[in-house]
Amino acid sequence: MQLYITALQEGFLYGIMALGIFISLRILNIPDLTTEGSFGFGLSIAAVLAAKGFVITSILLAVIAGAAAGFTTGFLQTKLSIHPVLAGIITMSGLYSINLLCLGAANMSLNDNTLFRVMKEAFFPNSSGMDSKIFYAVISGFICLLIMVILIWFFRTHFGMCIRATGDNEQMVRSSSINVNITKTAGLCIANALVALSGACIAHAQNYADIHSSNGTLVVGLASVIIGEALLGKRSIVIGILSAVTGSIAYRFIVAFVLSYNICGANMMKLMCALVVAVTLSIPAVKNQMAVLKLKKEAKKHADH
Amino acid sequence: MLIIKNASKIFSKGTVNEHTALRELNLLVEEGEFVTIVGSNGAGKSTLFNAVCGTFLLDAGSICLDDRNITFMAEHKRARHIGRLYQDTMKGTAPNLTIEENLALAYSRSKRGPFRIAVSKKERQLYRDALAAYEMGLEDRLETKVGLLSGGQRQIVALLMATLVPPKLLLLDEHTAALDPAAAEKVMKITKDIVRHNHLTTLMITHNLKSALTTGNRTIMMDGGSIIFDISEEERKNMTIEDLMHMYSQKRHVELDNDRMLFS
Ligand SMILES: Nc1ncnc2c1ncn2[C@@H]1O[C@H](COP(=O)(O)OP(=O)(O)OP(=O)(O)O)[C@@H](O)[C@H]1O
Ligand SMILES: [Mg+2]
Numbered sequence: 001m002q003l004y005i006t007a008l009q010e011g012f013l014y015g016i017m018a019l020g021i022f023i024s025l026r027i028l029n030i031p032d033l034t035t036e037g038s039f040g041f042g043l044s045i046a047a048v049l050a051a052k053g054f055v056i057t058s059i060l061l062a063v064i065a066g067a068a069a070g071f072t073t074g075f076l077q078t079k080l081s082i083h084p085v086l087a088g089i090i091t092m093s094g095l096y097s098i099n100l101l102c103l104g105a106a107n108m109s110l111n112d113n114t115l116f117r118v119m120k121e122a123f124f125p126n127s128s129g130m131d132s133k134i135f136y137a138v139i140s141g142f143i144c145l146l147i148m149v150i151l152i153w154f155f156r157t158h159f160g161m162c163i164r165a166t167g168d169n170e171q172m173v174r175s176s177s178i179n180v181n182i183t184k185t186a187g188l189c190i191a192n193a194l195v196a197l198s199g200a201c202i203a204h205a206q207n208y209a210d211i212h213s214s215n216g217t218l219v220v221g222l223a224s225v226i227i228g229e230a231l232l233g234k235r236s237i238v239i240g241i242l243s244a245v246t247g248s249i250a251y252r253f254i255v256a257f258v259l260s261y262n263i264c265g266a267n268m269m270k271l272m273c274a275l276v277v278a279v280t281l282s283i284p285a286v287k288n289q290m291a292v293l294k295l296k297k298e299a300k301k302h303a304d305h
Numbered sequence: 306m307l308i309i310k311n312a313s314k315i316f317s318k319g320t321v322n323e324h325t326a327l328r329e330l331n332l333l334v335e336e337g338e339f340v341t342i343v344g345s346n347g348a349g350k351s352t353l354f355n356a357v358c359g360t361f362l363l364d365a366g367s368i369c370l371d372d373r374n375i376t377f378m379a380e381h382k383r384a385r386h387i388g389r390l391y392q393d394t395m396k397g398t399a400p401n402l403t404i405e406e407n408l409a410l411a412y413s414r415s416k417r418g419p420f421r422i423a424v425s426k427k428e429r430q431l432y433r434d435a436l437a438a439y440e441m442g443l444e445d446r447l448e449t450k451v452g453l454l455s456g457g458q459r460q461i462v463a464l465l466m467a468t469l470v471p472p473k474l475l476l477l478d479e480h481t482a483a484l485d486p487a488a489a490e491k492v493m494k495i496t497k498d499i500v501r502h503n504h505l506t507t508l509m510i511t512h513n514l515k516s517a518l519t520t521g522n523r524t525i526m527m528d529g530g531s532i533i534f535d536i537s538e539e540e541r542k543n544m545t546i547e548d549l550m551h552m553y554s555q556k557r558h559v560e561l562d563n564d565r566m567l568f569s
């Protein structure tokens with residue numbers, strides 16, 4: 001049970017990252033590889049500042065740092081015309097060194113100066129064990145929900161609509177006298193700010209930051225977005241936003257499930273998760289194949305008559 | 306008023322693929338004039354539009370729109386004054402946005418704060434009324450994604466987007482060529498209405514010679530990146546399609562003969 005509560009919390013927090021990836025991948029239609037860099041950037045900035053006691057500031061600055069990372073990638077893409085994939089890789093690898101520099105070591109503790117601890121002391125100072133786990137999950141859910149509401153509002157505003165249109169038909173947006181360099185860069189800033197916020201929240205939730213926690217986050221985020229779409233579809237922006245978070249939670253539950261049965265050692269964890277995700281993602285294609293087979297069978301039956 | 310002076314554009318300069326798409330082209334279009342443009346495939350008609358819109362910069366020459374030199378102005382900045390429609394009905398609209406969002410995007414040329422809700426109630430009414438005038442039933446489908454519409458319906462939306470804020474110049478690039486005859490006729494009629502109603506200065510590319518001679522008040526023919534004929538309203542009146550074809554082939558013959566003399 002405890003495993004699943006923690007999975008829910010992580011699902012919400014990594015869900016913020018999935019929202020960032022949803023924005024770059026689905027709304028802007030840009031494969032943005034900055035993700036792992038900005039996740040680590042948010043994580044390390046939040047950890048360093050929180051360890052010194054600046055709990056709220058650490059999160060705000062992490063968000064700004066993420067936006068700066070997104071701006072860098074956007075600048076490389078638009079002003080310097082570097083291929084989007086390369087621009088992301090450049091920023092990401094540059095950030096790797098910056099993150100190490102920032103953290104000062106491969107890992108560090110936040111010394112209990114975490115957002116979650118502060119909130120718990122403010123509201124439920126006496127809770128412990130299971131209760132506090134549930135409380136942490138609720139706070140995480142609240143943060144994630146807040147972000148979702150802001151995003152849904154934002155993408156209905158004029159500027160948000162321009163960003164959506166840029167991913168849809170760039171030429172047409174330009175013909176509507178809108179500067180697509182601005183809309184693209186702004187979109188990347190928002191996406192990476194969210195990814196960095198997710199990294200910061202993860203550092204706070206774990207009370208611990210490790211430079212390697214950002215490894216593989218991009219794949220996890222992509223998987224979340226795609227699992228979410230397989231579950232809920234992608235009819236509109238609102239559904240897309242919902243499904244990114246749903247996908248993230250589903251992914252964490254899958255991981256918890258694999259862990260709880262302890263079928264394999266911790267080393268095989270990633271492989272098991274990869275398998276489960278691959279199976280989940282292949283469901284639509286398999287369904288499709290089945291339908292085609294059925295159609296062929298029917299057609300044959302009629303031909304025989 | 307549009308003034309194009311000595312416009313030249315050479316693609317892939319200095320390679321084996323070097324191609325002169327615009328050859329010292331001169332064109333003056335008066336305010337409120339409706340010019341139809343004809344010419345064979347590859348004559349440079351779309352390239353002329355691209356140059357005016359700023360898709361690329363000219364190698365030489367200048368473009369002025371209403372006394373303003375726009376030769377080096379950024380594409381999205383000139384777009385404020387230019388409306389454009391393409392043959393490909395997907396090009397002029399964003400398929401995953403709804404009809405009203407597409408219209409709101411075009412309407413943003415005259416727009417206030419970026420963080421207002423994109424489609425206000427007042428605007429929705431404006432779009433509804435504008436669409437209702439075309440009797441296509443689109444006014445009741447404002448929240449339908451444009452990608453789900455038929456080509457003709459999409460082109461109506463694109464046309465409205467291009468003219469919602471009357472532009473100084475309207476460029477129509479074979480905008481009815483992908484539509485079935487009935488839809489093409491309807492879109493053409495609506496186009497003429499809009500142009501007349503707003504006194505828009507318009508250039509229209511078409512391969513339909515009949516419609517070229519009967520639409521607007523002037524016809525020009527392009528070939529090899531320059532204008533080879535400029536036919537005024539008076540001259541056009543008694544002209545048939547055969548006359549136009551004849552003029553074209555004669556011009557071609559003369560040029561071929563010249564080439565032969567050159568190479569013999
Ligand atoms: N971006 C480009 N790069 C290289 N060549 C180009 C480019 N754009 C156009 N051209 C060339 O310029 C010539 C004129 O093309 P353009 O599209 O203007 O023709 P068009 O008159 O519009 O013909 P159509 O009636 O087929 O639309 C063509 O030979 C084309 O290959
Ligand atoms: Mg063309």
